[in-house]
Amino acid sequence: MPLRDLLLLIGGPQGSGMETSGQILTSALARRGYGVLSDREYYSNIVGRHSYVHMRISSHTIPRSLTYPVHLAGFVDAESVFTHTFDIASGGWLIYDAGTDPTKITRIPSMEPQVRDRLLGKYREHGIGETVKDVIEYLEKEKGVNIVPLSFKLILNMLRQKYNMTLGQAQRFRSTIIFAAMAALLGLDADSVSYGIERRFRGREKVIEMNKFLASKLIEEIRSDYGTPLALEPSSIDIDKLLIATGNDVVGMGKIVGGLRFQSYYPITPAADESTFLESHESLVVDGEKKGNILVFQTEDEIAAIASAIGAGLTGARSATATSGPGFSLMVEALGWAGMNESPVVITYYQRGGPSTGQPTRGSQSDLLFTMFASHGEFPRIVLASGDPEEAFYDAINAMNYAERYQVPVIHLLDKFLANSTFTVPIPDWGRIRIDRGKTIFKAEGDFKRFDKSEPISPRPVIGSGAITWYTGDEHDEYGHITEDPINRVEMYEKRMKKLEIADKEIPEEERAKLYGSGKDFLLLGWGFVKGAALDALAVLEEKGLKGAYLHLRMFIPYPSRMVREILDSYGAERVIAVEHNIMAQASLATTMNTGFKIGRYILKYTGRPIYVMELVDAVQRIVEGGEDKVVLTYGE
Amino acid sequence: MASNVARYKTDVWSDWCPGCGDFGIVAAMQKAFAELDLDPAQTVVVSGIGCSSKTPHFIHANGVHTLHGRAIPFATGIKLANPRLTVVVNGGDGDLLGIGAGHFVAVGRRNVDITVILHNNQVYGLTKGQASPTLRRWEQVKSLPRPNIQDAVNPIALAIASGYTFVARGYALWVDHLKELIKAAIRHKGTALIDVLQPCVTYNNLYTADFYKGRLYKLEEEPGWDPIVHEPSIDEIDEKVARAWEKALEWGQRIPVGVFYVNPHVETYEERIAKLNPLYQEKPIALQEIEENGTPAISREDFIKLFNKYIVEVDRR
Ligand SMILES: Cc1ncc(C[n+]2csc(CCOP(=O)(O)OP(=O)(O)O)c2C)c(N)n1
Ligand SMILES: [Mg+2]
Numbered sequence: 001m002p003l004r005d006l007l008l009l010i011g012g013p014q015g016s017g018m019e020t021s022g023q024i025l026t027s028a029l030a031r032r033g034y035g036v037l038s039d040r041e042y043y044s045n046i047v048g049r050h051s052y053v054h055m056r057i058s059s060h061t062i063p064r065s066l067t068y069p070v071h072l073a074g075f076v077d078a079e080s081v082f083t084h085t086f087d088i089a090s091g092g093w094l095i096y097d098a099g100t101d102p103t104k105i106t107r108i109p110s111m112e113p114q115v116r117d118r119l120l121g122k123y124r125e126h127g128i129g130e131t132v133k134d135v136i137e138y139l140e141k142e143k144g145v146n147i148v149p150l151s152f153k154l155i156l157n158m159l160r161q162k163y164n165m166t167l168g169q170a171q172r173f174r175s176t177i178i179f180a181a182m183a184a185l186l187g188l189d190a191d192s193v194s195y196g197i198e199r200r201f202r203g204r205e206k207v208i209e210m211n212k213f214l215a216s217k218l219i220e221e222i223r224s225d226y227g228t229p230l231a232l233e234p235s236s237i238d239i240d241k242l243l244i245a246t247g248n249d250v251v252g253m254g255k256i257v258g259g260l261r262f263q264s265y266y267p268i269t270p271a272a273d274e275s276t277f278l279e280s281h282e283s284l285v286v287d288g289e290k291k292g293n294i295l296v297f298q299t300e301d302e303i304a305a306i307a308s309a310i311g312a313g314l315t316g317a318r319s320a321t322a323t324s325g326p327g328f329s330l331m332v333e334a335l336g337w338a339g340m341n342e343s344p345v346v347i348t349y350y351q352r353g354g355p356s357t358g359q360p361t362r363g364s365q366s367d368l369l370f371t372m373f374a375s376h377g378e379f380p381r382i383v384l385a386s387g388d389p390e391e392a393f394y395d396a397i398n399a400m401n402y403a404e405r406y407q408v409p410v411i412h413l414l415d416k417f418l419a420n421s422t423f424t425v426p427i428p429d430w431g432r433i434r435i436d437r438g439k440t441i442f443k444a445e446g447d448f449k450r451f452d453k454s455e456p457i458s459p460r461p462v463i464g465s466g467a468i469t470w471y472t473g474d475e476h477d478e479y480g481h482i483t484e485d486p487i488n489r490v491e492m493y494e495k496r497m498k499k500l501e502i503a504d505k506e507i508p509e510e511e512r513a514k515l516y517g518s519g520k521d522f523l524l525l526g527w528g529f530v531k532g533a534a535l536d537a538l539a540v541l542e543e544k545g546l547k548g549a550y551l552h553l554r555m556f557i558p559y560p561s562r563m564v565r566e567i568l569d570s571y572g573a574e575r576v577i578a579v580e581h582n583i584m585a586q587a588s589l590a591t592t593m594n595t596g597f598k599i600g601r602y603i604l605k606y607t608g609r610p611i612y613v614m615e616l617v618d619a620v621q622r623i624v625e626g627g628e629d630k631v632v633l634t635y636g637e
Numbered sequence: 638m639a640s641n642v643a644r645y646k647t648d649v650w651s652d653w654c655p656g657c658g659d660f661g662i663v664a665a666m667q668k669a670f671a672e673l674d675l676d677p678a679q680t681v682v683v684s685g686i687g688c689s690s691k692t693p694h695f696i697h698a699n700g701v702h703t704l705h706g707r708a709i710p711f712a713t714g715i716k717l718a719n720p721r722l723t724v725v726v727n728g729g730d731g732d733l734l735g736i737g738a739g740h741f742v743a744v745g746r747r748n749v750d751i752t753v754i755l756h757n758n759q760v761y762g763l764t765k766g767q768a769s770p771t772l773r774r775w776e777q778v779k780s781l782p783r784p785n786i787q788d789a790v791n792p793i794a795l796a797i798a799s800g801y802t803f804v805a806r807g808y809a810l811w812v813d814h815l816k817e818l819i820k821a822a823i824r825h826k827g828t829a830l831i832d833v834l835q836p837c838v839t840y841n842n843l844y845t846a847d848f849y850k851g852r853l854y855k856l857e858e859e860p861g862w863d864p865i866v867h868e869p870s871i872d873e874i875d876e877k878v879a880r881a882w883e884k885a886l887e888w889g890q891r892i893p894v895g896v897f898y899v900n901p902h903v904e905t906y907e908e909r910i911a912k913l914n915p916l917y918q919e920k921p922i923a924l925q926e927i928e929e930n931g932t933p934a935i936s937r938e939d940f941i942k943l944f945n946k947y948i949v950e951v952d953r954r
Contacts, residue, residue: 030949189954199949235953241941242949253944257935259927262718282914286939292925293916295717300743304710307703311683311714314701315722315923319714337704397933427948430937435928442924445678447697463699464719464923466678470693472702473686481649481694482702 002233006057006186008072009087010178011080013110015047017175020200021074022053022422023244024179028188028196030242030424033235035062037532039421039610041636044269044360048110050079050637057186059235062424064388064532067613068635072185072230074178076152078103078132079111082119083637085128085135090143093230094136095181098149101133115637148185148226152177159214173214180215180222187228190216243425247418250389250425251348252277254396255320256284256294257428259435262312262319264297264305269360270419271322271350302327306334310345313338314471316442316462318400320346325354325367332374335409339379341471341480342451342458342496344403344410348396351415351528353608362608363416365528365581371411372556372590378493380500382406383557384512385413387531389423391554397433402507405438406499407460415581417529417610441465449478453491456498504558512555513564519547522624523571525599526579527553527587530611534579537616544617546624553587559594568597577601577623579616602630609636641671649694658809658835659688662756663695665812666725669819670698680723683712685737687729688763689756689835706737709744712751719923720907723823724751731761734770734790744828745799747906752822752829755792756809758837759844766840779842793885793897796830797878803829804881804898808853809836810846814894821896827905834894849892856884856895864895869902 012018019040026036035058042051054070056063069089075081078100088094105116105123123130128138139145155177156170183193197211245253252274255263265275275296284291295312299305305321312319323331328349338345351367353359371383382402386392392414399412444461450469452458461467470480475492477483517538524534534550541548551567553560568576568591578588578599583606588599603619605611612635619631645667653659670680680698684690686705693700699722703711708726716724726733733741733755744751759772766780770790777784796804803825807815815833822829834853836846856862866877881898904912911918927934941948 027949031952033951033953191954202946235951240951242951243944243947244949245947249947253940253947256943257933257940259933261922261925261927262714264714281943283916284935284939284943285916286935286942290916290919291934291939292920292927293914293922295910295917295922297714297717299710300739303707304713304740304743307707307710308714308717311701311711311716312718312923313714315715315719315921317718317921317923318927319718333704334707424949427937427941430933433933434931435933436931437928462923463681463701463715464679464722464921468678468697468699470700470702472694472700473704474702480700481647482691 002231004059004233006072006230006232007067007070008055008057008074008182009052009070009084010074011050011052011084012076012174013047013079014042014045014049014051016076017172018051018053018076018178021175021179022055024196024200025055025182026244026422026424027199028183028192029057030244031192031195033237033239034059034232035237036424037063037066037421039066039417041609042361050083050110052080052084057232059233060237062237062426065536065613066610072182074182076174076178079108081132081135082108082111083115085119085139086122088139088143088145090145093146093148093185094139095148095150095178096136097152099151099153101131101136103132104130106130146229148181148222150177150181155218159210163210173210176211176214177218180218183215184219184222185226185228185230187231190219193219239426241427243427244422245389245425246273246420246422247389247392247414248273248420249277250393251396251414252281254393255400256281257433258397258400259318260294260320260400261292261317262295262297262309264299264308264321265323266299266302266305266327268324268327270352270416271324271327271348273419274322274348302330303334306331306345306347310334310338310343313344314463316440316464318404320348320400322348322350324350324352326357328367328371328374335381336375336377336379337473338409339375339381339496340473342407343471344407346399346403346410346412348412349414350419351413359608361416363529363581363610364606364608365415366586366606368413368556368586368590369584371413378497380406380408380496381557382408382410382503382555383413384410384555385528385553386418387528387552388418389425392418393428394432397435401434401436402503404440405436406503407438407457408499413528415528447479450480451476451478451492453478453495456495456502500558507555507558509560509563512560514552514554515549515567516552517549519549520571521546522548522575522577522620523567524548524550524577524579524620525553525588525591526550528581530579530581533611533613533616536613537620540613540617541620544621546620548620553591556587556590559590561594564591565595565597568595573598573600577603577620579603579611581605581611600629603633604630605633607634607636612636642667645670645677645697647695647697651695652691653688654839656838657688658758658837659692659756661809661812662754662815662833662835663692665815665819666696666754668812668816669823672816673820673823675723679721681712681715681725683708683715683724683726685728685732686763687732687761689727689729690732692727706732706735707740708732709737709740709753713744713749716749716751717907719921720750721921725823726751726753728753728755729762730755730757730759730769730771734792734795738770741795742799745796745801748800748802748827748903749906750826750828752819752831754819755830755832756835757792757832758835758841760837760840762837762840776843778840780840791885792830792832794882797881797885797898800828801830802827802900802903805830805896806832806834806894808834808849808894811894814855818896825899826901827903852890852892853894854891856893856897864898866900866902869900874900
């Protein structure tokens with residue numbers, strides 16, 4: 001029976017083209033209308049350490065979460081076979097390099113000792129020996145996994161002879177072996193595979209030819225041996241165009257549509273790809289028509305990044321900077337300056353594991369409270385968080401709108417999971433896009449009361465408008481000159497903070513939090529990338545007889561207190577479970593602070609890997625049925 | 638043109654110590670602005686934090702008083718977003734060469750068309766007289782409990798090494814001389830530094846007006862002094878840099894002021910961007926229309942074309 005959903009894993013050393021395999025498969029699948037989501041897990045390393053792509057494919061919906069075990073795995077090296085021994089489903093399929101058979105787990109220098117020892121412990125438990133061969137036998141005999149052993153050496157030698165290339169050059173085609181073998185088992189047609197190859201190698205004719213040659217040969221051979229055991233049913237997703245993009249790309253696209261004109265950055269994972277994306281789209285020219293241009297400014301550090309973005313904002317350019325934890329730590333003083341000077345600026349903040357450099361390439365949601373409270377003194381700011389690529393796109397636009405409308409710094413929170421995952425995304429809906437520049441003025445004159453106290457939000461003539469304005473981080477009068485007068489202090493302080501009250505009134509609470517489902521057995525309370533896993537877990541739990549709901553928090557300042565309080569009250573403390581990628585349950589603390597509602601059930605994960613549906617389902621059961629208060633998740637290598 | 642100078646004055650009271658060198662610097666700026674006939678609305682004075690960084694409040698032009706050490710990156714953002722603006726940075730020696738030293742270097746590498754006026758009083762004035770990065774080793778100004786044991790950084794040499802294309806030194810009490818330097822620096826296309834020696838009457842008992850008297854001499858009065866790179870040949874640049882460097886190191890009985898080095902042939906950062914992206918010079922990014930009645934300038938059709946590379950046409954067959 002053809003499959004509707006499928007999970008797969010591609011593993012190999014960093015730099016061996018696993019991502020390429022994933023991209024080609026994704027394009028081929030999208031071409032036939034399938035929805036694809038893939039998470040990329042990798043070390044803070046350029047070449048050699050274990051990395052993998054974890055993908056969900058669906059014929060009937062755009063996937064939004066991942067889970068284990070997988071139905072299909074393709075590994076180029078021994079380390080992957082060892083690392084993912086227990087990730088493959090009974091009856092699943094494994095493609096691997098039979099040349100690695102004799103390799104022992106104790107002989108893999110790139111494998112971290114902790115990983116090796118943990119695996120060896122499990123191997124002892126299951127009576128598995130130390131070689132790849134032993135693992136393969138276990139999978140085949142004990143787990144009923146179907147094995148597709150390929151001799152990478154023979155395949156690459158064949159290629160070398162045909163195209164007269166060096167071993168090093170041939171090694172690049174390991175990724176071809178993987179995607180071709182997978183395409184064979186998935187029953188993908190030759191045209192879609194060619195499409196995937198052409199799309200990936202755009203214009204590099206020779207590479208395209210070699211990939212097509214190798215892929216079609218392998219597909220033919222593998223299919224004649226194994227058939228198409230993992231054939232997918234035709235897609236029923238009603239869509240004629242799909243964007244294939246990472247979270248970084250999608251935010252970049254949102255910024256471009258939203259009128260971004262100045263982006264500053266200092267390189268940092270997992271934020272820098274967004275700026276690179278923008279840099280490759282600096283000229284906005286469509287069919288010869290000039291729509292404007294963006295300036296991407298690589299600075300000497302993150303302090304300069306935010307300072308220059310604020311400076312550009314003062315002149316009327318929509319401006320933003322993108323960073324991660326260490327970078328935002330450096331930006332904090334300037335954040336306060338923007339707050340004090342009622343200056344719009346957007347900080348796109350991709351969370352990764354902290355503290356300090358922490359886990360540079362792993363995901364996390366541990367910076368929420370930091371962004372809510374960062375910088376000394378009290379000033380208004382807006383903090384919003386996106387949970388999937390669509391939210392990220394519109395949020396990127398709205399963040400700039402809020403920054404200008406309320407004349408405040410806006411922090412747009414994302415995380416590594418969203419940033420580095422690749423998604424198939426529908427083309428955005430223009431009906432949902434508006435650009436709101438608030439009280440920004442491009443023509444004015446004379447000495448201008450930039451901080452006119454008569455209303456909380458004052459008209460903002462940009463520098464260059466013809467008006468003369470002053471700004472200072474010191475407390476100031478209406479003209480922006482320093483004053484320490486106590487009464488002015490009170491008035492200015494309150495003026496600034498009142499803008500938050502206005503934002504709280506104007507931005508509908510339904511846009512700041514969203515309730516999914518109506519089951520009353522439990523309520524999951526989450527944010528960011530938790531969304532996809534939570535929604536899919538709800539469906540699984542419902543099949544198991546547990547009916548719940550998911551409350552997705554989208555904005556933390558101003559917090560949608562009334563709506564959230566009402567929903568939480570309707571469940572009661574017993575049935576509300578915070579689900580987050582941190583140890584403090586930070587969004588639950590923010591919720592308590594804003595609603596007075598005390599949360600006491602937690603499902604937390606801080607390994608740096610995403611929350612998987614199956615572990616979330618299990619954890620909810622342990623809490624709702626088993627009476628536990630807190631479950632810490634650890635699945636995934 | 639006294640009345641013209643008045644155009645650049647505000648009625649904010651300058652709360653510097655009587656006799657502070659900052660008064661001279663502000664006076665020189667106002668005169669320079671007047672003589673250049675700068676439009677105050679199209680001029681921006683950006684400063685950091687310190688006594689000297691209060692400057693923008695006393696000048697009638699847009700003023701942006703930022704964070705300690707960060708005036709240069711704020712100013713860079715302003716200038717790059719709207720290159721039509723004239724941008725002048727004021728900062729102390731602690732501000733620009735201590736906490737902000739990284740930015741001081743970075744802006745030179747870019748040759749952004751801004752002017753940096755360094756108020757060099759060898760102390761952290763506003764925090765009551767600690768040693769600044771321009772105070773020399775073993776010197777002990779009066780607030781210091783023990784002598785300074787860090788070496789000084791040489792602003793002129795650092796600017797040349799960092800790629801500034803106009804490097805000069807002025808003296809806060811020689812207002813007209815300083816005014817000419819400021820005018821030349823603003824007219825110069827590229828990053829300009831004016832290191833202004835500035836007596837701090839309250840905390841610096843070593844580098845006083847008396848100290849400078851008799852020691853300062855004007856480079857332009859030296860026979861044969863020509864700091865300008867006329868032909869952008871490596872040889873000429875090397876020669877001019879070497880001579881400027883030699884003068885930069887001169888300190889003691891004779892201290893040079895005036896223009897040390899000018900190279901008008903280096904592309905500015907703005908020109909470099911425009912070379913890569915000609916759209917940049919057509920209209921400042923700050924002034925581009927990004928919407929009409931709330932509808933983005935980029936339509937759905939534009940989106941599909943712009944991001945065509947990312948879009949897959951589904952072909953179900
Ligand atoms: C991040 C930060 N650290 C410290 C200070 C305190 N501070 C204010 S002014 C100043 C030094 C000013 O010295 P300088 O830049 O030489 O300017 P001057 O007052 O001498 O003109 C310092 C350290 C500050 N404002 N911000
Ligand atoms: Mg000083």
